[in-house]
Structure formats: C-alpha cells, structure tokens
Amino acid sequence: MTRKELPELLLPAGNLEKLKTAILYGADAVYVGGERFGLRARADNFSLEELKKGADFCHLRGRKFYVVLNAFLHDKDMLDLPDFVKYLSEIAVDAVIVADIGVLKLVKRESDLKIHLSTQSCCLNSYAASFWKECGVERIVLGREVSIEEAQRIKKSAEVEVEMFVHGSMCISYSGQCVISNYTAARDSNRGGCAHSCRFEYSFGKKKSFFMSSKDLMGIKLLPLFCKCGIDSLKIEGRMKSQLYVATVAKAYRQLLDCYDLLLSDANLWAKQLNEMEEELRRIPYRDYVDGNLLSKAQHDSVYYQEGESGEKDRYMLVGHIVSVLQNEMVLIEVKNAFTVGEWLEILPFKGRYIKLQVENICSLKNIKLQKCKPNTLVKIKYLDGMEKGNIIRKKK
C-alpha cells in the first residue's frame, strides 16, 4: 500500500509547536482549535496568525490542516462565527470539524469549506451518516462506540468518508451526551468546560470505586484491520497533551502504517515492530490501554478502577526539542525540563530507533559551560549522527 492508499494519520495539535512536531513525526493531517468555537477551553489554541502559519506549514509539506469548530454554540457565540469562517476559507483550511448543525449550515452559507462531522454529534450508524451527508458533511468522525467492522458498513452504505479514533483518552459517556459539568461546575462540557467528573472516585455507601473512569484507547495492533476495512482517517485524541505525547504517538503509528506491507511478507518482523511501538506508547502517560469498541463492545475491563496513570516506572518526560543543528557539532535545545551533565537523554529521530546520549557538556548561548540547565532556557549539547532540527528529546523520570 502506498502512503496515499493508507488511512490518513490525523494528529492533534494544541499549539504551533505541537503542530510542527506532529507533522515532522509523520502525521498526514492535524486538527487544531482557534481561540473560540472549539471544545478545549483550556488548550493553548491558535491565534489567527498562528492558524495561517499552521496551515502554511502543513501545506508546504503536502499535509492537511483541519480546524475544529465543534462546540455546541449558543446564539451569542454564533455572532462572530461568520468572520472566522471566512478567515479559515481565506487561509485555505482543508476542512472544519463541526458538531452543531447550526454551525454546519453557517459554514456552508459563508464558505466552500469542507465539513467533517465531529464525534460530538454521536453519529453511530449508516442512516445517521446519510442524514449528515444530506446536510453537506463529507466526512464523519464516528462515535467511539462503533466497531471497525460497523464503520466499514457505514462507509459503504452512506457513501461517506469515515474517521475513527484510534488512540487516546475516552469519555465514558456517548460523546456529546454528558452534561455533568454543566450542573456541578457551571461549565458547559459541550463548549469545552468538562471538569472530568467521571475520573473521580465515588462511594456507594461503604463501597468506593472509580466506576466511571474509562481506560485509554490504543488501536495500534488493529492497524491492518483499519486498512483492510478502508477506514479513511485514524484520529489521535489529545489537543491538551504534551509535545512528547504528540511525537511518540505520531511516530509509533506512522512507523507501523508505513511497514503495513511487511505484514504480508514478514509477519514476524511486523510483530516485532508492533511490540516495539506498543512499548513506546507505554512510555507516555496513559490510563491502561484497551481497544475500546473497535472489535467488540467495551466491557468491564474498559474501566480504569484507579486514580492517576499507569506504568509510572517506565515513564519518560520531555526534555525539550532541537531548535537548530550548529555545523554538525552542537545542537541547540529549547529546554522544557532541566537536565544535568552526566544524565542520559534519548533523542527521538523522525524515523527509526531513538538515539541515546550521555550529556558531557552543556553550554549556554553565550558559550558558558553549565553543570545543569534550567527549564525555559536554550542550551547547546553535543551533536550525534541522526539528530535533526525538530527532534524531541526525552529522559527517564
């Protein structure tokens, strides 16, 4: 299968930095939010200028750039939307992701933008998909309750592109059907205010349980099935998540998708690659992985009956990213988390295995030698073969 024939790999980008990381690590497309109209009130989100930069960055590399407008808007929120939609059209956004039919109609009226239906609309079957297609939707992000095999039938029957979540956190509720925060915290979960009440521990008399906290989705081992069933796009959740998350997940799924043909020629090698990538995905924060409803209906083992995250001991943290390679001798790093001389770092190349590096020297921008660097600084360290601008650097926690 050529890259064009494979499903699109769609990554989240909470800001411009993460967008670049997603694209450099292999995303075919990214989805981002503007400062309003999206579902992540607390994510960084993109200013108008950044949206243009993001679109240009993607288009220059032949990738797609989608903007989420997936909040359920109230009348007053709609007032400024026409101008924003016109702007998105001007900067040649490839599609907008919409949940609210009022927003959908407004986008159609004000622009020629392609429309993808957000998972928040909870489209779960072929008749609903046909309904939305008649409304002008070109792609449907199916609810996470739909299996891959059902998605294949929906696509065939409604003759519409289908996108499925393949990785990331999951709502315990049908998407768009939870209003806990609206009543407990006066925050509209369908306008980005979810307070994650489903993650709390609850007591039932004497019994206590995190009974409604969902585990995270991981569908990497099902990539062959996604490909076989002709799913158009594979979506990674997490606009609020870190740059390390974006790099790790993009890299893992890209690498596996790119060696899809191996599955036919050398299944053992493919399985080895799969193991390696699954291991990588366990190095970022997660709440136990499950395949959700992708094969069959999620059961008891899809609930995460504990607090916090899994796999603490194998966890890595972001050190920073390479801002520039200086004459193949040093690399300039924007530091997010401190490190010291003597520590082991791992550089994630865009392709292939990570590069291990024991820090011998740290230099400031003015070439002063340091024993330790601080977050939010730029420092230089030794260059090793394979390091490139944009590479993410991590270390064990």
Add this chain to the structure above:
Amino acid sequence: MIKIVTYLSNHQDLLLMDSMETGNSIEVEVEVILSSKIFSLLSTLEIAELISLALECKKRKYISRLLLEIDILMTEDRLQLFKSEITSVETLFNTVFDAVRIKDLGALKFILERYPEIDVELILDNGPHNLQGIEAFVDQIGEKLKRVIVSAQLSKSSLIKYANKLKVPLEILVLGRILLFYTPRKLLSYVDMDKYAEATSEESFHKNFQIIESAHGTIMFYPKDLCLLSYIDYFYQSCGEKINFRFDLREGNKLVIFDDIFKYFKYISRESCENSKSDSSDLLEKIKNRYAQECKTLIRGHIEENKTDSIFKKLKNYHLQKSKVDCLYVGKVLEVEKGSYMVVMIENKNLVLKVGDMIKIINPLGKEILFNVNKIENIEDLQELQTTEDNDLILLPFCKGVSPGSLIYF
C-alpha cells in the same frame, strides 16, 4: 389549547390517571408517552405489555395524543436489530400511536423512510442551543416533524424567541429528573452493584447522583430535579401553544400529583376563571410540596440565564491572548537570562524588527514594558544583525520585568 405531555410506565399508572379529573377540559390537552424496554432507557415494558397499554390508553378520551418514545442511541448493529424490532409495533402507527419521538438521527431517518405516514418528534435534549441549529433540523427533516423536544440548557428568553420563530412547537421539561450522562457500558454490573445506585464523590457538588443501569447501558441523574412550574404561565402568555410542557413523573409516586398539575393548567388557560390568582399560587405550592415528598431539592437550572461559559475567560491568560491576534504582533520571549539577554522567536512574516525600533513587551501578568531595541544578535553565531526575518531566533539585551512567555509587539 395548552399541551401537557407526560409518561405512563404501566397499567397502574393508567388506572391512577383514570381516577383523576383530567377529562373535563376544552383548553388543556394531555398527551401520553409510552415505550418499551427495547426502545427506551427507562421503560420496563415488554413489547406485548406496551401494545396492551397503548390499546388501553387509546380508549381514554382524556388522552389527546399517544406517543411512542425511542430514546436510545444505536450503533450500526443495534440499528439493524431495531429495524426488525420496530415491526412489532408498526401496525399501531397512526391507528394507536399518533407520533414517534426519537433521539437517534439514524433511527429517525429510518422511520421517515419506512413509515412515511407517521408523524415524528425529535429529541434534542443535548442541543443545539441556537436557533439556526434547531431550524436546520426542522427544515432538514421536513413536514413530518411535528415537534422538537429541546434542551434544558436553554434560557427562557431563548425558548420564547425560538418558539415564536420555529415552524413547529417546542417541548420543554417542566418537572422531572435531569439526565447527566448516558453510556452503553454497564457500569453498575461491572462493580457488582444492583441496577440502581446512588453515588457520591468527595468533590463538591458531586453528591447523591442517581445511577440506573438497563439493557442499553447506564444513565445518571442529577440529585436535584428541574422545576419550572412558576414559568408555565409566563411561557403560555408569551407563546401560547408553541411551547408544550413535559412532566417526567415516572419515578416513585410522583405521578399522583398529576391531577393538581392538570388543575393548575386549567387556571393558566383561564378556563377556571372563577379561581383567583392566589388560588393558583396555592396550587403551585401544593404541587411543589407534594413533589418534594419524592425529591426534596428542586432547581430552576439554566432557565433564567445560561452562564456555563462564564468561567472560560478565567481559564485563559487574557494578557497572553489579546496581543497574539494583533497585526502588530512581533513574536515571543523564549528565555530570559537575568542581566544578560532575552531569546526571542520572531513570529510575523510581515514585520521586520530593526535595531532602533521601539517595541512593547507584555509579560504574563499583563504588565506593558516599552523597550528600545539597541542590539540584535543571531543566536547561532552571536553575530550582530540589523534586521530579522520570520522564524528567526534572536538575542535582545536583557529587559527588567520580562519573563519567558512574554509577547512582543510594535
């Protein structure tokens, strides 16, 4: 004519309703919603029981319309099953059931295609929350759509505006439980609980959630019920029959108050003109008190004003938002080395920063600092530069009060 819509769960409910004086009004119509456990989150009726109850209801003159409710969501496999399940009641369409009310858009589309003669009502209990959205559904579905059941998130001003503009009436929940979420997962069975439970968390306002599990998954209700009784008169005066009023009295003995509700509507419709205003207020109090025996705390929800977005402004650092959309935005400060330099990322390809320029820096606390650019250095080789380009990383001399994340503009 005022329309009241309510549920009947079984034959006992019907007998209770029979015993009330609900049949003597020319101004107030009672519509009844029925369902079966295969179509509904809360119904416990088998199909045969539904049919028998529906036939009985049909004999009652005081029931003006009989409605079949299908409020479950359906994945593709479930919808295929539904297509055969619905045949068990199809003969009742238009003979017994006057309309089908549906939440899942796919199921709705299927019903419209397969049974083009039956009227439908659309359950939009989670939105849209804008007129254009509701209008779009009304237009898209067409003339068989006879009513929309709207969200409890809408304020009274929105409801009145929508009711007066839409081609079909709205239905609002006046009294009943507030559904907080719905999942297909069987959350109570998973932890060996009964099918009904009350859950409390230590987080504030997360107490006594009522949780119910059925064949379709798990639903959760807010511990306080919605009560908009005192708004009925206002809505009726503002919109007449364009707003219909739903009472969800399915839990416990709540249905016993329906006779008082009916009486109250007669007052509202001015049918009982012999009664004074104070009589109707007394009656409202009586309804609330009787209802309070089942649910102590009642709330008005978002009816006065929906403020569920007001906190969003506080979640963001406004100082770091406003300047980024300004056309004079230059870039941002990545690092500050006290007494020595600042690292700046240039982020505007239409502007050139030059030695001698006066710039304004806004730090994350919102403080504005004017700064004269007297030196620019290239970050890689520390060579002095006269101008910059988009995406350049440069060094500027240190400026007091500036911290990483500060934004720069002309």
